[in-house]
């Protein structure tokens with residue numbers, strides 16, 4: 294249903310009819326400055342440009358391979374003329390394709406005609422039947438998507454994700470020796486360091502980034518039902534599987550030899566599962582940092598001129614982390630849907646993948662937005678050392694674990710009087726606040742060996758951080 298009226302029934306201006314066009318979705322509207330970079334790889338226009346690219350390269354490949362009687366390798370001039378169709382693809386090309394597609398009602402057929410229109414200018418009119426030769430649309434589509442997704446990953450998503458991992462790792466190193474009370478189950482627990490906790494996130498995110506970087510981008514070109522039927526009917530003497538393999542490899546993709554009409558999309562499902570996992574770990578980082586901000590462990594550095602709350606002037610809200618949470622969730626829901634549905638296609642094909650793959654850029658865009666907001670948010674955090682120290686000092690009972698474990702070691706070494714260590718510490722600490730004096734007095738009265746007693750007496754909650762600092766040094770990449 295289209296609404297072409299300039300005015301709505303309410304008398305309001307029809308925003309849908311304004312020029313320049315007003316976006317429906319936030320990625321092309323409010324958030325466009327952060328996400329426009331993906332338009333070059335994952336927009337419909339980029340898909341069509343990639344389709345032109347694949348058709349042109351297949352045309353050149355068939356000539357180079359002399360795959361049909363009468364074909365000769367093209368001259369350098371002819372090849373660069375063909376490749377210029379791809380290089381020069383612009384807004385006018387988008388409009389022309391739309392005009393052709395309005396007639397064909399078939400997007401890939403429109404690309405074929407678009408290229409065909411340009412062959413006379415290159416002295417190649419006699420080779421018009423070679424455009425889209427023996428191809429089904431999916432031969433072109435799967436390769437075009439694989440190339441667009443690969444480039445979006447390599448040129449956009451991975452650099453952003455790596456920048457984020459590096460930023461978290463830098464924060465982790467800077468805070469590797471900053472003691473912090475832990476909160477397992479939300480309750481005071483064995484202290485750690487802020488840096489070690491951030492290192493966990495850098496490590497986790499880094500693993501997912503590596504999985505994404507290792508993605509195998511598969512492609513196929515084998516005709517309407519994956520059998521090279523049309524190819525062999527037309528030219529039985531050509532080694533079509535090899536011609537297909539060398540073509541797909543020449544594009545920089547991994548050849549998939551066994552498919553139905555469609556490339557099975559399993560590699561996409563694998564990639565989206567990894568990206569979704571990255572988003573979820575990022576979401577976990579956001580909610581942890583948000584919580585640390587809320588209990589004062591981080592100060593947020595106010596942005597000059599910015600407003601926190603429209604009514605409460607004192608506030609600096611953690612909006613970057615909240616925005617990232619929402620965008621990570623939306624990205625995950627799209628990635629999950631794509632991963633779950635793309636692996637299924639009825640019999641030799643149904644067209645659901647065509648419609649759902651049009652949202653790949655949206656899924657990537659929301660993930661990119663989440664990453665960009667976390668980067669901005671982290672950049673405006675200061676560690677509130679005094680709050681961290683004060684919280685540790687209020688929770689001396691967390692040393693109960695240290696004392697009971699040292700007592701066990703003493704008992705195993707044969708020292709008398711070390712009975713029921715856990716129970717004795719439980720009696721002292723469970724549900725009670727224990728201050729420094731009480732804990733030290735208790736330790737002094739235990740009858741520990743001189744060495745252990747000295748070591749424990751030097752321990753406060755701020756020193757009971759185990760190997761946290763060394764773990765950051767040794768294991769954070």
Ligand SMILES: O=C(O)C[C@H](Nc1ncnc2c1ncn2[C@@H]1O[C@H](COP(=O)(O)O)[C@@H](O)[C@H]1O)C(=O)O
Pocket residue numbers: 398399400401428429430431517554642644647648649651
């Ligand atoms: O090579 C072929 O085309 C073979 C054909 N299968 C198709 N394969 C790929 N694309 C096809 C197919 N069929 C339609 N279309 C065109 O896909 C477009 C779907 O539009 P949208 O739902 O917006 O993604 C829209 O442009 C459709 O016209 C078959 O019969 O098996």
